[in-house]
Amino acid sequence: MSQTKTKRSVTINPGMLCQPIGAMQAVLGVHAAIPLVHGSQGCAAYPMRMFNRHFAEPAEIALSSLGEDAAVFGGADNLVKGVHALAARRHPELIAVVTTCLSETIGDDVDGILRKVDLPVKLVPMHTPSYVGSHVTGYDNAVKALVTHLAEQTGPNSKINVTVGLLDPGDIKELKSMLGMMRVKAIILTDITGAFDAPLILPRPPFPDGGTTVGEIRDTANSIGSIALSKHAGGAAVKYLEMKHKVPMIAGACPIGVENTDAFLDNVSQLTGRPVPDELRKERGRLIDAIIDVQFKVAQKKVAVFADPDVASGMARFVHELGMDPVIVATGTESKEFVKDVQAIASQTGHEIEIILGCDLYELHEAIKRVGVDLLMGNTHGKSIADDEKIAFARLGFPVYDRVGYQRIPIIGYNGGINLVDRIANAILDHADAA
Ligand code: SF4
Numbered sequence: 135m136s137q138t139k140t141k142r143s144v145t146i147n148p149g150m151l152c153q154p155i156g157a158m159q160a161v162l163g164v165h166a167a168i169p170l171v172h173g174s175q176g177c178a179a180y181p182m183r184m185f186n187r188h189f190a191e192p193a194e195i196a197l198s199s200l201g202e203d204a205a206v207f208g209g210a211d212n213l214v215k216g217v218h219a220l221a222a223r224r225h226p227e228l229i230a231v232v233t234t235c236l237s238e239t240i241g242d243d244v245d246g247i248l249r250k251v252d253l254p255v256k257l258v259p260m261h262t263p264s265y266v267g268s269h270v271t272g273y274d275n276a277v278k279a280l281v282t283h284l285a286e287q288t289g290p291n292s293k294i295n296v297t298v299g300l301l302d303p304g305d306i307k308e309l310k311s312m313l314g315m316m317r318v319k320a321i322i323l324t325d326i327t328g329a330f331d332a333p334l335i336l337p338r339p340p341f342p343d344g345g346t347t348v349g350e351i352r353d354t355a356n357s358i359g360s361i362a363l364s365k366h367a368g369g370a371a372v373k374y375l376e377m378k379h380k381v382p383m384i385a386g387a388c389p390i391g392v393e394n395t396d397a398f399l400d401n402v403s404q405l406t407g408r409p410v411p412d413e414l415r416k417e418r419g420r421l422i423d424a425i426i427d428v429q430f431k432v433a434q435k436k437v438a439v440f441a442d443p444d445v446a447s448g449m450a451r452f453v454h455e456l457g458m459d460p461v462i463v464a465t466g467t468e469s470k471e472f473v474k475d476v477q478a479i480a481s482q483t484g485h486e487i488e489i490i491l492g493c494d495l496y497e498l499h500e501a502i503k504r505v506g507v508d509l510l511m512g513n514t515h516g517k518s519i520a521d522d523e524k525i526a527f528a529r530l531g532f533p534v535y536d537r538v539g540y541q542r543i544p545i546i547g548y549n550g551g552i553n554l555v556d557r558i559a560n561a562i563l564d565h566a567d568a569a
Contacts, residue, residue: 145494147515148494150467152235152264152268152272153263154262154272156270156272160272160277161280163324167226168196168220168224170220172237173200173236177234178195189331193329198212210242213242214251224340230258232272233263235265258279258284267467273367277323280351281371282374285379288356293353293356294318295321295360296363297372298325298363298368300364301546307327307544308546310322311547311549312399315411316403316406316410321353323371328343354379355381359381359384360376361386361402362384364444386401390551390554391455392421421552428456431562432456437458438461438463438502439511439512440516441512441530445545446464449554450476453511453558461485461505462490463488464490464491473489498516498519509558511528511530511558512530513532513534524569526561526564527565
């Protein structure tokens with residue numbers, strides 16, 4: 135097993151997005167909340183375009199619109215005017231001020247500026263300078279900021295908190311379905327199904343129905359436990375709730391595949407005392423049946439996985455369950471925890487895995503040429519690598535904009551596993567047909 139650390143001083147096709155976009159996704163999962171990006175034009179324009187392309191939905195994002203004068207004299211004036219204008223025009227329940235490279239570099243005291251604003255709207259500062267971390271870090275910082283500023287002990291509520299990370303609306307629906315079968319009440323941090331899987335009903339409501347309410351976020355301090363589905367994106371919030379409000383936390387593996395979904399359901403059972411029902415055991419059986427059905431098509435194929443840390447490590451274990459060989463597991467986010475997770479999978483399963491950390495697509499491409507793989511799993515940007523190397527390609531992660539409906543199809547839980555079995559096997563079959 136080897137681990138590659140980028141030593142070059144240039145990045146060629148980055149393997150990650152910047153912190154604010156992760157924070158914006160977290161905020162758009164809160165009902166009647168608007169992210170206000172404290173930065174310049176591009177810091178809001180490019181994330182909106184990414185959301186539109188991946189989710190096929192509009193994203194409402196405000197901007198303090200910093201220019202040269204703010205870079206010299208500070209952006210407080212723009213921020214205060216922006217918050218007032220947004221509150222007056224849209225009447226949101228919450229405005230999250232998402233900082234950027236520029237506002238962090240000029241040193242605006244965003245927390246201090248917001249403390250002096252007197253408006254009947256919750257104001258939550260989120261620090262997301264993009265010269266460190268990635269969109270995953272930004273999401274993590276944003277959810278932690280939400281619970282830090284809103285969670286409040288008022289009395290036990292018999293719910294669990296589940297932080298979902300940067301998963302898709304289809305995954306959140308699958309999560310709700312599993313929890314519903316177990317009759318478990320949950321506060322989902324944060325629920326983007328309202329914003330990014332919205333029905334088109336006229337007249338349009340001022341804000342999409344659904345999303346996690348401010349009241350629910352306040353109530354997270356009273357829950358019987360918290361589970362982070364993605365420890366890198368939501369883990370900081372559940373740690374905070376444990377330290378500050380004594381809400382026990384579990385940050386396990388993302389529930390992708392048989393073993394990881396088993397562990398997730400056991401964790402829910404352990405926190406709530408609710409048994410895993412027969413319906414879920416039957417779904418598990420269907421996944422195992424689907425895995426057996428494709429054995430002769432996929433077994434021993436070499437796979438490179440490129441995704442956010444928790445999805446990449448979850449997928450590495452799942453392709454092992456499929457009888458495949460995870461030879462490269464790569465992520466654009468720097469994380470020692472990710473390395474430990476993948477090393478544990480390698481030592482438990484006996485696979486030789488090359489771990490690439492903080493990588494760009496050039497580095498991934500070079501590793502694929504060196505190691506030789508049959509299938510690449512990654513976002514739309516990986517397609518050109520698969521084409522160049524004439525290998526099969528299965529889409530995974532964010533952004534996926536060269537296929538329709540990706541965001542609706544879950545990858546978590548037993549049902550998500552069945553979808554992945556089909557996606558992987560069909561990618562290999564399509565590639566064989568085209569050869
Ligand atoms: S300036 Fe920084 S925060 Fe803005 S888009 Fe670029 S990397 Fe992201």
